Amino acid sequence: MSGQNVLVTGESPDQITILHSTSTSSSVNADEIYLYAYNSKNDDVDLTLYWGPTGLSNELKVTIPYQAGRYMIVDGKLLMSGLSVTAFCSSGNGINIDGYVNRFIY
Numbered sequence: 001m002s003g004q005n006v007l008v009t010g011e012s013p014d015q016i017t018i019l020h021s022t023s024t025s026s027s028v029n030a031d032e033i034y035l036y037a038y039n040s041k042n043d044d045v046d047l048t049l050y051w052g053p054t055g056l057s058n059e060l061k062v063t064i065p066y067q068a069g070r071y072m073i074v075d076g077k078l079l080m081s082g083l084s085v086t087a088f089c090s091s092g093n094g095i096n097i098d099g100y101v102n103r104f105i106y
Contacts, residue, residue, distance in 0.1 A: 031080065036099055037096070045090055045095055047061070047089045048061050
């Protein structure tokens with residue numbers, strides 16, 4: 001997270017948007033990630049996050065309600081080992097993501 005909103009532009013797993021990448025491949029350091037979504041469309045939008053590699057076992061699906069304001073989607077989940085958090089949504093250019101990361105170095 002760069003401190004700015006990230007617009008989720010893709011509408012399929014082949015068009016994922018990278019939200020955050022861990023900076024190290026070390027398995028002893030961890031990023032604690034908090035993410036919020038804002039729906040700028042005129043209807044509810046389905047958002048799919050991949051926590052690490054793409055695939056069903058790493059998938060988190062959430063519906064972002066229309067006019068819900070800044071909507072929490074991740075509440076401190078850990079990521080490590082050089083992995084990334086990526087996303088796509090049911091309506092391209094419809095979801096803005098922001099958040100913050102606490103990095104733990106052991």
